[in-house]
Amino acid sequence: AQSVTQPDIHITVSEGASLELRCNYSYGATPYLFWYVQSPGQGLQLLLKYFSGDTLVQGIKGFEAEFKRSQSSFNLRKPSVHWSDAAEYFCAVGAMDTGRRALTFGSGTRLQVQP
Amino acid sequence: DARVTQTPRHKVTEMGQEVTMRCQPILGHNTVFWYRQTMMQGLELLAYFRNRAPLDDSGMPKDRFSAEMPDATLATLKIQPSEPRDSAVYFCASGLVLGKNTEAFFGQGTRLTVV
Numbered sequence: 001a002q003s004v005t006q007p008d009i010h011i012t013v014s015e016g017a018s019l020e021l022r023c024n025y026s027y028g029a030t031p032y033l034f035w036y037v038q039s040p041g042q043g044l045q046l047l048l049k050y051f052s053g054d055t056l057v058q059g060i061k062g063f064e065a066e067f068k069r070s071q072s073s074f075n076l077r078k079p080s081v082h083w084s085d086a087a088e089y090f091c092a093v094g095a096m097d098t099g100r101r102a103l104t105f106g107s108g109t110r111l112q113v114q115p
Numbered sequence: 116d117a118r119v120t121q122t123p124r125h126k127v128t129e130m131g132q133e134v135t136m137r138c139q140p141i142l143g144h145n146t147v148f149w150y151r152q153t154m155m156q157g158l159e160l161l162a163y164f165r166n167r168a169p170l171d172d173s174g175m176p177k178d179r180f181s182a183e184m185p186d187a188t189l190a191t192l193k194i195q196p197s198e199p200r201d202s203a204v205y206f207c208a209s210g211l212v213l214g215k216n217t218e219a220f221f222g223q224g225t226r227l228t229v230v
Contacts, residue, residue, distance in 0.1 A: 041223075042223055042224075043222050043224055044221040046218060049218060090158065103148075103160070105157060105158040
């Protein structure tokens with residue numbers, strides 16, 4: 001079974017500081033990996049995704065993530081955080097070898113940005 | 116601007132009443148997902164459909180929940196009878212699954228409160 005672990009429930013950073021949100025997944029084969037962001041009262045918006053190829057993927061709003069197979073990780077990064085980045089971030093994994101195209105989500109990391 | 120539309124956005128109902136949540140997927144998408152989000156369980160997959168056929172509804176309590184796609188433009192999630200523990204935000208997502216593309220676009224959710 002596929003699973004996702006986001007070890008940090010809550011992170012606080014200062015505006016302008018760099019950010020890294022951790023994500024570890026469990027799956028036997030090469031997974032599809034995603035990062036979504038959820039603002040309060042809103043649905044989930046896709047930030048970026050990894051299917052294959054270059055292990056460093058660029059997303060919207062200045063985010064990037066790096067797939068590291070050896071560490072089963074897909075950490076999200078941003079070099080300089082803006083106050084508007086305060087939200088909850090979800091990592092998700094989807095299997096690609098069984099035809100099951102549903103996503104399994106991590107428990108989320110809530111990001112707070114201090115002025 | 117294509118988007119997934121969910122109605123109603125908010126629903127308060129009494130225990131024992133029937134609740135129907137509706138979702139209009141993005142035109143042309145062939146896959147629809149229903150997720151439930153709670154503080155305790157996070158995002159849980161309830162069911163998903165491919166080309167209107169149910170592929171997996173193992174995450175759904177069968178005795179009270181049912182999900183259908185009467186046509187390609189409408190997906191419904193019904194709870195009968197509703198219980199207080201069903202209080203959650205229910206998200207619909209749609210995607211065009213072709214080959215390796217499995218991206219899901221989320222609606223804004225239906226916040227259900229059962230009193």
